Amino acid sequence: MTGRNLKGISKYKKIYAAVISIFVFLCIWQLAVMFTDVGIVMVGPIEVIKLFFVSMVKPIGHDTIQMHIVWSLSRVMTGFVIGSALGVVLGILMGWFRPMNALFRPIYEIIRPIPPIAWIPLSIVWFGIGEPSKYFIIFLAAFSAITMNAFAGVRAVDPELIGAARMLGANNRQVFTTIVLPSCVPHIFAGLQIAIGSSWATVVAAEMVRASQGVGWVIIRGQDSNSTVQIMVGIVAVGIVGFALAVLMRWIEAKLCAWNVRGR
Template sequence: MTIRSSATSTLSAPLAYGAMSLGLLGTLWVLATSVFGWVGPEVLPSPFAVMARFANLIVEPFAGAALMGHVLASLERWSYGVILAILLGVPIGIFFAWAPWFRAVMNPIFETLRYIPPFAWVPIAILWFGASTATQAMVVFIAAFPACVINAQLGVQHVDNILIQAARVFGAGQSRTLTRVVVPVATPSIITGIRIAISNGWMALVGAELVVGKTGLGFLIAQGQQNDSVSTIFVGIIAIGVLGVLIDLGVQQLERRLMPWRLS
């Protein structure tokens, strides 16, 4: 009971501060656009104009779909790329740390490729897949993959060797030590890598949609720019930010369920 109340108070304070900062930002926005007119609507529309455009986009198609259609299209492409990055990146990172021969063979390739920006792959992805979901999912994968590998590797490398030796003393083999001792201890670092991968993939997706999208939030923003609709652009930007926060909160909830002792 004490732990739960402590966790609740720990979480409520940041939420209160976050609400205050957002309220302050909204107040400044209203003052700058609707009250004093410091900024013109062609540069920064008022919050009321953005809310009106948001309501309009929910029911009326724009650039091929209503707002929810663009949201679902973006989430679909993002989920393909991120899930593949996690499924491949986490095991590869674990084996980088656990199997020196595997790291010696694969690490030079990984280190070379991870410094290539995701958007540098857009032209080749278009040649391979066309302007399709696979192209944008590939860009997401390339952006998300390194964080999964690096954090999984670091998590395994920082497992106390005493734990490994103790497992072997009790008769655990290599695979059992890895799955029952090393991976659970490395889980916090692995989840941190997944959170970074999710963020990197989300940002990369929007960039890819700006270039090759036919639906999605990035495409919505690009079409708003072509139609001189600043309010549409801001709806897309805000939707991207809100969805990113909600996704990260979901991952944090999963982290708390997997590791209830980490309540901070």
């Protein structure tokens, strides 16, 4: 029953409901800050939103808030693109060629559970305090999620489809390029979805440790200068951009995987 009711809700009604729910949340927040003790440790949404817009023209540190976002995004994209590319290649190779799996899987399985931020001190030692050390951390965050998913994708290829392709005359190379690769695309997208989320979370952590710009830096700088409102501006920016990245990934997936049920 519930399922049918939910399905019946149109796109516009959903947006409408989202706007109302956020508005009500902000109202309660504002009222709580104004009339209860919450106000001692929290600033209200009006103040946060005000500073957010002010910081779009008046810099925090050297940059406006949108430039901080661009800084963070550029770090994420560099690490994410390199990590994804290598992850897809390694995952597929491990999935398709058993010797590759036997060789790389053990190392990968030990590195995988280490949270990317645990590498921050080492990466500073190896790559210095500049940009490369941040790329490295984000690379690790993206790489492990995608390798696992690409690997699982290859392993999940329907053997009947491989049989059908061979029956139709495909050789080994053609089976790989025309059956194995396309059928693991949905898995790879699931991995990219997880990877973009953890990359974004990781960049914030990396910038909180060592940076002079970026949204993570905005948050940590807010703490140093005792400005709760600046911390909140940073957090809001992290939330909005993270949400936008997830929506963008889903949109790309729906475009590229129209054939797949997941994408519909």
